[in-house]
Amino acid sequence: MPTLMIQGTTSDAGKSTVVAGLCRALYRRGFKVAPFKPQNMALNSAVTIDGGEIGRSTALQAQAAGVEPHSDMNPVLLKPEGDQRSQVILAGRVHGSMKALDYHAYKTTAQKTVMACWERLSRRYDVIIAEGAGSPAEVNLRQGDIANMGFAEAVDCPVLLVGDIDRGGVFAQLCGTLGLVSSSEWLRIKGLIINRFRGDISLLEPGLSWLEARENKSVLGVLPYLPGLMLDAEDSLSLEQRVEGGGVLKVVVPALPRISNHTDLDPLRLHPGVSLHVVGPGAPVPEADVILLPGSKSTLSDLAWLRQQGWEERLQRHLRYGGRVLGICGGFQMLGDWIDDPDGLEGEPGGAPGLGLLRMETVLRPTKQLRRISGRITTVDGSCSIHGYEIHQGISRGEALTRPLMTLEGRDEGAVSEDGQVMGTYLHGLFDTPDACTTLLAWLGLNEGEARRIDLNVHREEQLERLADSIEYHLDMDAIIELIS
Structure with a gap:
């Protein structure tokens, strides 16, 4: 089953946005595509066509793919109830509340739900665009991982790594992440994407050449910062006024x-x-x-x-x-x-x-x-x-x-x-x-x-089309389609 996973150097690197844009771009090219997020932690959620609950960003990605959101698209949803406790949603249904340490031990069981949901989607769609959570370089969470490389290795899928240049230090983000993943995970990363770039691309090009030579990884594109882009948020509001x-x-x-x-x-x-x-x-x-x-x-x-x-x-x-x-x-x-x-x-x-x-x-x-x-x-x-x-x-x-x-x-x-x-x-x-x-x-x-x-839905559609246009223009779509072929 063709699956491509988008992982990020940090939280909010732009994984959700890239997945949404790819889903819409592939949908426009005639692919029957579905989004997939093995594990999400968010308080913004949506009700699915089968009466379950998934992360709001995954529901938006389903809209980008031209399909109804389904519980299989987000097998594990964690809804924080405090700093150390979350409600656990499995395949759209409440499983219970767990402390962080208890859930960490439970992940091997949760992985069964993740794989069952992925297998069901695999039977219904041509391609799955999966989204990681946080960063694959979180070495303290590597054991029993189901959100990033643990899933990618379980289904044997290629990974693209996204770094956010807008927050600064994008070369350190990408090189640091590549230096912390295991050797098999390093081989699984087939390309790099730089997100939210502002300015003259010619000033960035020497850095891109250095990055490709140092890491032996292709930069598949530099996505520009899109001012005013407004899509359904995954996480909570900033508490700043x-x-x-x-x-x-x-x-x-x-x-x-x-x-x-x-x-x-x-x-x-x-x-x-x-x-x-x-x-x-x-x-x-x-x-x-x-x-x-x-x-x-x-x-x-x-x-x-x-x-x-x-x-x-x-x-x-x-x-x-x-x-x-x-x-x-x-x-x-x-x-x-x-x-x-x-x-x-x-x-x-x-x-x-x-x-x-x-x-x-x-x-x-x-x-x-x-x-x-x-x-x-x-x-x-x-x-x-x-x-x-x-x-x-x-x-x-x-x-x-x-x-x-x-x-x-x-x-x-x-x-x-x-x-x-x-x-x-x-x-x-x-x-x-x-x-x-x-x-x-x-x-x-x-x-x-x-x-x-x-009309919020009309606005969403306009934003998704704008995002897909940017993806098509600035990413190497031929290389991406080769990865999922």
Whole structure:
């Protein structure tokens, strides 16, 4: 089975982007191609066509390949619940929570899942473009590795190594990685890619010649930095404060320590009528029209963090002055009167009072709700169809739910406060479709004259085409196709 693996010198070297670009380039050339990430650690996830859960970046790569995302494409997904503990998702389903050392010992068992998923994909596709995680030079993690060279050697596939020149030291990155892998792994690396280059390529060419001569490896291309390229992120937001956009509607978001599925914010980043402020720890909270509480993988601990950072008092003041509040998934749970985690699914067992802005209580249960879903949303400003997905383990009950925000396939979902200032939902992707985005932003205070339709899927397609064009122009595609032939 033709499989090509893209590995990186570091995290965020551009592996996910290169895989997405290659998937789209090969798809345009007529290949039936699938992405594959043996092991991923991320809090941004997606619901697959078979009702499982995989990393968001892998789902985007599936879209680049022109296929529906499937659980087989990301056999192991680790969702951090703390610095030393993660929820383990195997083949799209929750396996349980493990401490880092326990999971390290478990990897030999997890490898069976990885290989079974790869073999199933191999029967359905012409070629698989696999993505590593972190770096293959992490010598402390080499034993039992399933994320990088351990997988590549198990399936006997060639590897391309990506280095990021934008962060500096790309020659040290590449030479250092090649110097730390084993001899058999060194032979498996068939080419080098330099990513995110800015400037005159002629100034880089002497270094490329030196690199090829020193390492006896071909540089298959230098990918340029693509300004404004915006694709679904794999990892969590930086906790540094930042402001995106200059629109009149000011939306402020706390950068929760365990923020999840923050891709919900992507349409707001793109909207010309919105100014999105992400506020990190210790930073002052700016004046806002809307405070948006995002999803969380550790709702109780992130709620405690909010209180410690003074957000509870800020929310009360915000509402007294007529502001709006929107909670999504974990953020929705925080808006209620009480949150209970009796089984310790996201940390230590126990419960805590919520923010008390919606009359409801939430209990976390072992069974995770995973589904793509559609329906209709109704606000005082209009009604329209809405599409999205649910990923949560909470069950909420209470008076607030008698005033639902939307109807999804015959059932009420979400809640709106009596005064209309507070709204919450379990639905992720609620801004992704143009009509729903326009309707929701009108409720949040963006008047019709300032609105513009934003279609996130159309934007993704434009970005994927732009990326594939760059891949085709700057990489040696003939050499790559020879590797997978």
